[in-house]
Amino acid sequence: MHSIDFGPLWLTLRIALISTAILFCICLPLAFKLTQSRPWLRYPMQAMANLPLVLPPTVLGFYLLLLFSPERLPGAWVKAVFHVTLAFSQPGLVVASIIFSLPFMINPMISGFESLPRVLTEEATMDGATPWQIMAHVLIPNMRPALMAGIVLTFCHTLGEFGVALMVGGKIPGKTVLASMAVYDEVESLHYGAAHVYSGILCVLALCCLLTIFLLNRKGHRAL
Amino acid sequence: MNHMNSMGEMKRRRLRPFALILLVLAWNAYSQITVAVAANVQFAMEELKTEFKKSTGIDVKTSYGASGSFCTQIKNGAPFDVFISADMDFPDSLYKWGFAKEKPKPYAYGKLVLWTLKDFDLDKGLSVLSDSGVAKIALPDPKRAPYGREAAKAMKKSGLYDKIESKLVYGENISQVSQYILTGNVDIGFNAKSIVLAGEVAGKGKWKEVDSTLYDKIAQGAVICKYGLENNPSLSQRFYEFLFSDSAHAIFLRYGYVLP
Numbered sequence: 001m002h003s004i005d006f007g008p009l010w011l012t013l014r015i016a017l018i019s020t021a022i023l024f025c026i027c028l029p030l031a032f033k034l035t036q037s038r039p040w041l042r043y044p045m046q047a048m049a050n051l052p053l054v055l056p057p058t059v060l061g062f063y064l065l066l067l068f069s070p071e072r073l074p075g076a077w078v079k080a081v082f083h084v085t086l087a088f089s090q091p092g093l094v095v096a097s098i099i100f101s102l103p104f105m106i107n108p109m110i111s112g113f114e115s116l117p118r119v120l121t122e123e124a125t126m127d128g129a130t131p132w133q134i135m136a137h138v139l140i141p142n143m144r145p146a147l148m149a150g151i152v153l154t155f156c157h158t159l160g161e162f163g164v165a166l167m168v169g170g171k172i173p174g175k176t177v178l179a180s181m182a183v184y185d186e187v188e189s190l191h192y193g194a195a196h197v198y199s200g201i202l203c204v205l206a207l208c209c210l211l212t213i214f215l216l217n218r219k220g221h222r223a224l
Numbered sequence: 225m226n227h228m229n230s231m232g233e234m235k236r237r238r239l240r241p242f243a244l245i246l247l248v249l250a251w252n253a254y255s256q257i258t259v260a261v262a263a264n265v266q267f268a269m270e271e272l273k274t275e276f277k278k279s280t281g282i283d284v285k286t287s288y289g290a291s292g293s294f295c296t297q298i299k300n301g302a303p304f305d306v307f308i309s310a311d312m313d314f315p316d317s318l319y320k321w322g323f324a325k326e327k328p329k330p331y332a333y334g335k336l337v338l339w340t341l342k343d344f345d346l347d348k349g350l351s352v353l354s355d356s357g358v359a360k361i362a363l364p365d366p367k368r369a370p371y372g373r374e375a376a377k378a379m380k381k382s383g384l385y386d387k388i389e390s391k392l393v394y395g396e397n398i399s400q401v402s403q404y405i406l407t408g409n410v411d412i413g414f415n416a417k418s419i420v421l422a423g424e425v426a427g428k429g430k431w432k433e434v435d436s437t438l439y440d441k442i443a444q445g446a447v448i449c450k451y452g453l454e455n456n457p458s459l460s461q462r463f464y465e466f467l468f469s470d471s472a473h474a475i476f477l478r479y480g481y482v483l484p
Contacts, residue, residue: 071408087409088360088393170393170404171365188296189367 004194007174008182009201015090015178016158019097023105023154024147026098031109032135046110053103057163064096064168088170093178096164104153112146113139148216156209159202256283257452257459258303260294262310262444263364263397264334264371267422268479269308275475276466282459290397292368298323298449305452305460308444308467310334310398311370315447325453328445331467332481336374336439339405339420340412341429349435350382353412358391362404362413365394370442372398375414378438405429417480441482 030049034042052060068087070079079085086092116139124134140147162180169176177185179198186195261269266288273284287294287304295314298304299321307324308331309315315328344352353361364372372394379385395401398416405413406428420431446467452460466472473483 065403065407065409069408085360085409087404166396167400170360170362171396172393185367188293190296190299 004197005182008177008179009198011090011175011177012159012179015093015097015161016155019094019101019158020105020151020155022094023098023101024151027102027105027109027150028135028140031106032113032139034106035110035113049106050103052100057100057161058167060096060099061164061167064092064099064164068092068168087168088172088176090176092168093165093176096168097158097161100161100164101154101157104157105150108146108150108153109143112143112150115146116142145216149213152209152213152216156206159206159209255281255459256285257305257456257463258285258287259306259308259463260298260302260304260449261286261288261308262291262294263288263369263399264310264416264418265308265444266399266419267424268418268475268481271475271478272467272472275471276463279471280462280466282462284463288397288399290364290369292365293397298451301451303451303455304449305456306446306463307449308446309370310442310444311373312443312445313370315445318447318449323450324447325450326447328447329468330443330484331446331472332444332476332483334371334442334444334481335417335436336371336378336434336442337415337417337420337431338412338434339402339415339429339431341405341408342411344412346430346432349432350378350384350438353379353384353388353391358388358411360393360404360410361388361391362393362395362401362410364398364401364414365396369395369397370444371414371416374439374442375434377440378434381438382435421478421480443484444481 034045037045065087067074068078068085069075070085070087075086082091084091086095120138120142121134124138129137160180161178162184165176165178166181166184169178169181171177171181171185179202183195183198183202186192186198259269269286269288273286276282276284291309291311291314294302294304294307294309295318298307298318307315307318309328312328312330315324318324319327338346338350338352340346342357344355344358346352352358363375366372366376376385379388393404393410395404395413398419401413401415402419402425404410405415406425414434415431417431417433419425446464448460448464476483
């Protein structure tokens, strides 16, 4: 059988972990802000955040290719400040994953914040807690299931990234070849054995993630 | 009994429009063929299609991509009547596997070019790739796209490959390489002469033929697929013969190919 390189699987896991961590940090304040905003601001913003859910990956890939170009802004700025070009690089894949998976993190968080009674925040404010303290000691502990759902869903979804990565990844062996692309390549090259190994591992991984979500949901209900 | 008959009559009447639609669909399928075309032939193909339609009235539906991908798809039953590859190996393997009517014949020879939108000195030949200003070089995936395979060969033969391997970026096919070059995401790239000569990109940046002693000239072969043989034999044959006609040759020449 064609020899199997586990690099793409590790890279996929790494990109998924980094993107999930960054998304968590971005989405937590954003989701909170959105639930506090007036409807005219909130719903357009929420719609924007959900665009990656409905747009074809090719649309994202096309725009990212233009945005990443070091020839013009913002790619030129990124290159000047951080000395990286986003196209064909791992930072670029992370940026793509963040945009691609944004709805999967922000939506559970928004419903999490909404499910909390307003009284919680109000009482804490009256007790003199700062917004950060409220977030850390009141809100987050009370919406753990929603946060976990967001994290696991985002992670899962990033594992499945293919179209965007194919358009902006440049398929550099050992650097930007994700597991999904490795499957595609092996199938195209008629190496079905290798394709089976990658696909099988991805199936098991995705199944475990989803199982985690369902178990968490069950626990969450009990806690409530 | 009478009641049953009128029911049957009604059903038949209701079905009539569907029969008509089916007929139209069948007629359309009859007067068109579907062709899988290597990405480097894309622009020439648009002219070939127009020319073929003018002389025969037959519509040609085209799908553009990497030859290797098409080869796999056809082996897995993709409904293409004719396959226009970027090399001889892929259509030849189709023939060996029983998915093509006969051994492929070369319809044109393709040439490799270096293409850039930036101010590099292309007269230096491939050694321009080791310039410090060149950070990213694009080529089609050598595993699946013949132009990529030959580009890699040329870099190896000129002794540059090991030095510049870390700068290489791979496109799915030759068109994706063009996008990488045109959007400025790479500094320079390998492409087909037939692409840089096309009206769509003419005047964008500059290009230079790669020294032809560094790679094997790219013989591009075509075959009638098993699907075409079984479903569309006469139209497929007509289109296949057209590829070797004088009017097709004139178009290939205009797009920088060398004739067989």
